Amino acid sequence: MNERDRRLEVSDSLANGRHKRAGRTGQPAYAGCSPTSEWLAGQLHSWFVHHQRDLPWRRDRDPYRIWVSEVMLQQTQAATVIPYFEQFLQAFPTVRDLAAAEEQEVLRLWEGLGYYRRARDLHRAAKAIVAQHNGQIPDDPALLGRLPGLGRYTCNAILSQAFDRRLPILEANSQRVLSRLFGRTDDPRQSAARRWLWQAAESILPDREVGTFNQALMELGALVCTPAAPRCSQCPLAARCVARQLGQQETIPARTPPPEILHVQEAAVVVHRGPQVLLVQRPSKGRWASLWEFPHGPLLDRESHEAAAARLLHQLTGLQAKVGPELLTIRHSITRYRIVLTCLEAEHASGEFQSDFYVEGRWLSLADLAVYPVSSPQRHLARFLLSPSRQRRLF
Ligand code: SF4
Structure with a gap:
């Protein structure tokens, strides 16, 4: 044969x-x-x-x-x-x-x-x-x-x-x-x-x-x-x-049940220094490696968004800032995580960029954001900052 x-x-x-x-x-x-x-x-x-x-x-x-x-x-x-x-x-x-x-x-x-x-x-x-x-x-x-x-x-x-x-x-x-x-x-x-x-x-x-x-x-x-x-x-x-x-076309092959869904609350901070905002680059390994973003991270237990924004900004970039109003909320998923990302504005108060996590920080005009590679939720935020409706909510 x-x-x-x-x-x-x-x-x-x-x-x-x-x-x-x-x-x-x-x-x-x-x-x-x-x-x-x-x-x-x-x-x-x-x-x-x-x-x-x-x-x-x-x-x-x-x-x-x-x-x-x-x-x-x-x-x-x-x-x-x-x-x-x-x-x-x-x-x-x-x-x-x-x-x-x-x-x-x-x-x-x-x-x-x-x-x-x-x-x-x-x-x-x-x-x-x-x-x-x-x-x-x-x-x-x-x-x-x-x-x-x-x-x-x-x-x-x-x-x-x-x-x-x-x-x-x-x-x-x-x-x-x-x-x-x-x-x-x-x-x-x-x-x-x-x-x-x-x-x-x-x-x-x-x-x-x-x-x-x-x-x-x-x-x-x-x-x-x-x-x-x-x-x-x-x-x-x-x-x-x-x-x-x-008659088993619906059940073959067997499927392993999906992993449990985990809900996460995060805060992201758009820090202004004059006409510029801070964009930071992630490390070359791990999730979203080498992409740019506005600093963000998970909230601690019972922490308010404003407190989380100030804490995360200081921990991740060394900057102190006066945290202002919430800009928008973005819901997105990564594998089994369902993330609610609350985005806030802040005004730079003191300090220069220094970070143990991010590779680099750059102060950019809003127009410059378009050329930097960012994740989908961060692009959503960057587009929002450039939108006409946003002009009514300047910090
Ligand atoms: S190969 Fe798939 S679509 Fe085709 S008969 Fe079998 S179960 Fe149905």
Whole structure:
């Protein structure tokens, strides 16, 4: 039996999450439903041709464009990514342009996408590609995988789509499709399930057009085999899907309950010194690394916003200030934290900037704020300071 014709057999034990392994080959064994890799490729290909979304990174096979899109798409919906992708490619049309850019410029264009480490790794990897590979993205998984931020999924997505390398991919959408198709019930975030899914993803690869096959699998998960209410009646794989046969498409794969939500109260301070305000830069490691912001932090137990603003300003910047009125309240989320950020104004009274936490502090005009990369809630605050309604509430 050759690779192309190997039958993928799904067993009842798979549906119960106790998959059998095929002894010597180490490949997962499937019994019962029997989709062949050829059948899967054919079904997915014809569905993809007619139903794929027109996404800007699918219009050619440029590895740089595919790479940027894959990094942006991690943790982020395609519709959100499109304008960022187009703006980024306009600013940095080639890997050499990206490598030559200042990190602050890269972060500014990433602003709003979140997970800024992705942007810093992309930038560092571009520099390495120019320095070590003459500006050419390597088509070798061993070389590509050594670059910052390029894990197995991203490497294989680039190599299969740009160079038609026969490599599997596994991300949230494709792992959900595979779990349901083969009736693998356990949570894909668990290591045993992930190992199994990588093996399954590799087992079903066609010999040719692997990039299209991988994209079709992900697209099916994004559009049809969705986390809730999958549209099985429109699915090209429905005839051989174990989860559907068992009526368990809503419950496969199992999901670990989300972590407990934590509510946090924070205060942020906009300190004025004449016509200027203080903006400070975060350290190069940790959350929002290297981004700029107005000083902020959590309230202590029973502390008022005004007292917190004065305390935080002094602790974080060494400045004393007269705290004035509240400007606005911004609600935002970071992972399991639901943060209420109360923003206040203050007038500088004494002291010069010095900090054990922030890397740098700069006194800037409000117009200058636009060029500094900041987090989404801080951009909300900066825009508010420039808004016409704000002019009536000057300190
Ligand atoms: S038949 Fe339903 S559960 Fe199975 S792969 Fe298709 S959409 Fe997903």
